[in-house]
Amino acid sequence: MHQQDNGKAETFDVAVIGAGVVGCAIARTYALAGARVVMLEKAADILDGASKGNSAILHTGFDAPPGSVEAACVTAGYREYLEIREKLGLPVMRTGALVIAWTEEQEAILPDLIAQAHANGVTDVEMLSREDTLRREPGLAPSLRASFRVPGEFIIDPWSAPLAYLGQAMAHGAELRRSCKVLGGDFGGTHWDLKLSDGSVRAGLVINAAGLYGDDVDLALIGRRDFTVRPRKGQFVVFDKSAAALAGHILLPVPTKITKGIVVCPTAYGNLLVGPTAEDQTEKDVADLVPDTLAALRARGEEILPGLKDHDVTAIYAGLRPATEEKDYRIRHHADQNYVTVGGIRSTGLTSALGTASYVFGLTEQTGFHYDPPESVHWPTVRNISEAQQRDWERPGNGGVVCQCELVTRREIESALEGPLAARSLAGLKRRTRVTMGRCQGFHCTARLAEMTEGHFAVPMAEATGHD
Incomplete structure (x- = not known):
């Protein structure tokens, strides 16, 4: 009460x-x-x-430690997301994933990973030879040795x-x-x-x-x-939308005990992402971008998909994961x-x-916390900002496009600035609409956004020194 x-x-x-x-x-x-x-x-x-x-992957939990709390929560969360997503208006891109071995040592680990997937209830994984892998993803570097496919790994809007x-x-x-x-x-x-x-x-x-x-x-x-x-920093590079055609799957490495490794995958926003790194640090409020690390990350992406050499990087970002002992x-x-x-x-x-x-x-x-459920359940939907469904710029009466790079409309921005969950910062507005995420990183739309958001943010854009 x-x-x-x-x-x-x-x-x-x-x-x-x-x-x-x-x-x-x-x-x-x-x-x-x-x-x-x-x-x-x-x-x-x-x-x-x-x-x-994050990398915005809806994981099956195929590589989670069997019997762990994580495995149980991932399995249940995956299932419930797919059960309720249409009622909430949430997208899914049914890409599937390939776990790729690039060395003899990694190839030897693949059967154990498949057994682990089976132990976690993911039984539809499929072992692929080098030739079968390249038939599915011809843009991959031919130096790969083998892979297995996890059909249920998907991309969602994070x-x-x-x-x-x-x-x-x-x-x-x-x-x-x-x-x-x-x-x-x-x-x-x-x-x-x-x-x-x-x-x-x-x-x-x-x-x-x-x-x-x-x-x-x-x-x-x-x-x-x-x-x-123990904060673990992950740096990412995001390639231009033209690069998305290079890969139809989530491309996963053979994981280590520390990290899932460097992933190459499409995004819900039409780009191609490479990352994350796994860098332990002590600071909880700083996720610095390191040019040498980002250059190495880009180089690793180009080793996996050589065609990336012909595409530009649109954005770079970093996040922290709350790892522990x-x-x-x-x-x-x-x-x-x-x-x-x-x-x-x-x-x-x-x-x-x-x-x-x-x-x-x-x-x-189990310890006595019980409540009286509502008589009926409300299912408010969120406005779609992914490429998996129709965007607002494709509908009439949207007020015109404000962010040209990401095709974000005036109506989307105005909607995101109203209501009990209204954006209170430019970063929050970005996460609701995609503004400033494109090639120009807000260069062309910032002035209009400052005008539209006046009076809405805790710190006005004119006073802010930067944004996420």
Whole structure:
């Protein structure tokens, strides 16, 4: 129940800390169960942490550690995404993936990876010879030795999914508070009193989905860390849209114990992506781009697909993954404190988010957290910004194209600036519309965007020194 505490802190059933993709999915699950949810996000907009930079692959979980929490959450999340995506207006590009061996040693590992896929319930993988692989992807370097195909690996829009999850949660009463940092809190036996940068809230259950800062939030609230986040930076290069024709599959390397490795794949926005790197660091708020690393990344992409040498790089970016001391997810239910930590959600977080939310809900349901579900479920749809479906520029009455590189219309921008989930920053607007993502990186549309967004952003574009 949502109520006032003697005119002081508002009371909610559940407070979710961190509006990344996992936090948004958790908010959705609890809201659909009937809980009164508040989402607390320290940034000016959602998806501002680890969730803003990923390769946007919907993973089958074929290479997840069998029996792990990650494997269970990825499998469940994959299944639920495909079940609900049409109701929420979410796209999918059914590309499939090729896991490619380039050396004799890697080729020897392929049977073990296939066995691992089978152990994870992914039984439709198909071993391919060098010749069969090249028939499917003739643009690959002929030096490859063999591969196997995973038909169920798909490309999705990495930003529309969490926006849809949180949008559905808010349609069922969830509240979003941005620019709202959790400073501390006290558990009184039945409720948490959370101290925030802009006030306070009371919640019966607190779920820490703070990503890169999950261990810090644990320390602030329960006085200890059960794990330590070790940020792992991933740098990416994005090739021009003309390069997308070079590959029809997600091209995966043979993974290592540390990383899934360098991926070459189409994107939902019509480009071709190469990345990420896997660089451990200590800083949680800096993801610097390193020219030499980016040059090496581009060179590796050209080794895999020699035709990339004839195409330009449109964009470069970097993101941080909240890696920890262990490879598996670090989900801990502190039942005696009405508190759950959801940590260590790394590169599979986009796929696993819905499954992770269900997993967490199951943990708290076992300890007595029950709510009254709504009589009917609302399914608000998100506006499509992917190339998998019709775009707004193709429809009449759109007000004209503002961002020429990405064909973003005035109507799309105006829509993204309104409503309870309105963009509060240029980075947030980009993640809702694709503005500034193209070849000119905003050079030609920034002035018009500054005019259109005046009064909408926490920091006006005229005062901002840069954007994501």
